[in-house]
Amino acid sequence: MKINYLDVNKKNKIKIYALDDNPGILLIAGVHGDEKSGVVILKKIIQQLQNSDKPYPVAIIPCVNIPAYKANSRLHPKDKIDLNRIFPVIKIKSESYQIAKVLQDFAEKFTTVIDIxxxxxxxxxxxxxxxxxxxxxxxxxxxxxxxQIGMEAICRIDHASEPKKDGSLCAYLQHKKILAFGIELPPLEGLTKNNANTITNNLIALIKGFHKKNKVKRLKSYLRLPIFSEYTGFFSPKKVPGLEVKKGDTIGNITGNDQQNLNVSTPFNGRLISVSYEKSVKGGDKIFVIGKKIKS
Ligand SMILES: [Zn+2]
Structure with a gap:
C-alpha cells in the first residue's frame, strides 16, 4: 500500500494507507484515543491488503487522533476537546480543530466513510x-x-436523551450526501478473535466489492436508550447483550458502600444493547443501553 500523510502541524502527521488515488471507501479509527479496537482491526486490514496488486479504491487511517491515542484518552490531552463533536470546523482554536479540519477536507472526497x-x-x-x-x-x-459488514444491530441515536451527540464527522459528511456512518465495537478486552476476524474479513470484502451482488438481510433497528445509575457502588451485570428484556427485568445489581444490594432493572421493554462491565459506578454513570425496536 502507498503511505501518505495529512499534515496537521509541524509535529503531527496522520498516516494514510491507500491502494489507489481514486477516493472510494475511507476507513478510520482512533478518533477517540481510548478506543483501540478499531485501530487493531484497521491494522489487520492494512496487513492483509499490503501485498495486493489490485488498486482497490480504499484509504485507511488507522489512528486519527494521535495525541489522544498516546494519552489513552477519549479527549485530546491538552485542549480537552472531544474530536467528534466539533464538525464542521470553521475556526481553528487548538490542535483538535487542526486535526478535525484536515480530516474533514480529506474525508469529503470519498463516497463511503466508516468511522470505527x-x-x-x-x-x-x-x-x-x-x-x-x-x-x-x-x-x-x-x-x-x-x-453487509456484519453489524448485529442498528442503533439510532435519540437526540432527546443524548443531545450532546451533535458535531460528529459522520453527521457533517451525511449532509454532504456521503455514505458516512460510525460503528461501535466492544473494547479490546471484549473483542473476541472471532469477532475481530469477521469484521476484518467483511470490511475487506466490502473494499474488494465482493458484497455487491449478495442479498442482504435486513438488520433490526433500535432506538438507543441509555440508562444511568442512580446509586454509587459496585455494579455487576446479570444479563448479556442481545437479550430481549421486559420492563422491570433485572439487568444487574449495585452493591452500595453500606454493603446493601440494590437491584437495577430496565424501565423499558426492548433489547439489551450494551451493559457495563463489573466496576465501581457513581450516580449518573451509564450502566446499560436498551434498544427500543423501531421501524427501519
Ligand atoms: Zn468513540
Whole structure:
C-alpha cells in the first residue's frame, strides 16, 4: 500500500494507507484515543491488503487522533476537546480543530466513510450508528452496508436523551450526501478473535466489492436508550447483550458502600444493547443501553 500523510502541524502527521488515488471507501479509527479496537482491526486490514496488486479504491487511517491515542484518552490531552463533536470546523482554536479540519477536507472526497468507535467499559452488540439525519435514499444505502459488514444491530441515536451527540464527522459528511456512518465495537478486552476476524474479513470484502451482488438481510433497528445509575457502588451485570428484556427485568445489581444490594432493572421493554462491565459506578454513570425496536 502507498503511505501518505495529512499534515496537521509541524509535529503531527496522520498516516494514510491507500491502494489507489481514486477516493472510494475511507476507513478510520482512533478518533477517540481510548478506543483501540478499531485501530487493531484497521491494522489487520492494512496487513492483509499490503501485498495486493489490485488498486482497490480504499484509504485507511488507522489512528486519527494521535495525541489522544498516546494519552489513552477519549479527549485530546491538552485542549480537552472531544474530536467528534466539533464538525464542521470553521475556526481553528487548538490542535483538535487542526486535526478535525484536515480530516474533514480529506474525508469529503470519498463516497463511503466508516468511522470505527468503541463502547468503552461495556459488553456490547456490534452496532451500526444511525444518526437519523440523512435523507431516505442515503439512509437506505448506509443500512445496506451495515448489514453487509456484519453489524448485529442498528442503533439510532435519540437526540432527546443524548443531545450532546451533535458535531460528529459522520453527521457533517451525511449532509454532504456521503455514505458516512460510525460503528461501535466492544473494547479490546471484549473483542473476541472471532469477532475481530469477521469484521476484518467483511470490511475487506466490502473494499474488494465482493458484497455487491449478495442479498442482504435486513438488520433490526433500535432506538438507543441509555440508562444511568442512580446509586454509587459496585455494579455487576446479570444479563448479556442481545437479550430481549421486559420492563422491570433485572439487568444487574449495585452493591452500595453500606454493603446493601440494590437491584437495577430496565424501565423499558426492548433489547439489551450494551451493559457495563463489573466496576465501581457513581450516580449518573451509564450502566446499560436498551434498544427500543423501531421501524427501519
Ligand atoms: Zn468513540
Amino acid at each position: 468507535h468503541v463502547f468503552t467499559g461495556q459488553h456490547t452488540l456490534i452496532c451500526g450508528v444511525d444518526l437519523n439525519i440523512a435523507e431516505d435514499k442515503i439512509q437506505k444505502k448506509i443500512k445496506r452496508i451495515m448489514s
